[in-house]
Amino acid sequence: MDDLQLMQNVLDRAERIAAHYGVTGQDATTYAQSLTHSHWLARMGMYSSGAQQAVVKIAEAHLPDCPGEDCTLCPPLRDGLTSVFAGLRELQNSELERRVNQRPALFGFLNRRREA
Numbered sequence: 001m002d003d004l005q006l007m008q009n010v011l012d013r014a015e016r017i018a019a020h021y022g023v024t025g026q027d028a029t030t031y032a033q034s035l036t037h038s039h040w041l042a043r044m045g046m047y048s049s050g051a052q053q054a055v056v057k058i059a060e061a062h063l064p065d066c067p068g069e070d071c072t073l074c075p076p077l078r079d080g081l082t083s084v085f086a087g088l089r090e091l092q093n094s095e096l097e098r099r100v101n102q103r104p105a106l107f108g109f110l111n112r113r114r115e116a
């Protein structure tokens with residue numbers, strides 16, 4: 001399986017589960033259009049940020065109901081949280097380094113979405 005096939009498989013899976021939660025292709029298009037940055041890397045950061053926040057919220061909500069040792073949700077949550085933790089730590093280190101070296105912000109992540 002090449003990378004494009006892998007992406008399509010993940011996208012198909014995401015679309016199926018998203019539909020279960022009432023998310024449509026139009027919702028995804030509207031979200032993408034709300035991102036103001038023209039640089040693809042900044043947009044990818046915004047998409048990741050939304051997923052990161054979701055992983056943290058799901059993990060927080062799951063904790064009181066976790067059945068424990070045999071839980072099937074904890075391993076993927078652990079993987080997701082590891083990715084969130086590593087990504088945010090790297091982003092924070094990069095921002096601290098940028099401030100120490102007084103470089104301008106690359107993308108202005110704090111002003112990332114259009115006003116409604």
Ligand SMILES: [Zn+2]
Pocket residue numbers: 062066067068071072073074
């Ligand atoms: Zn669990």
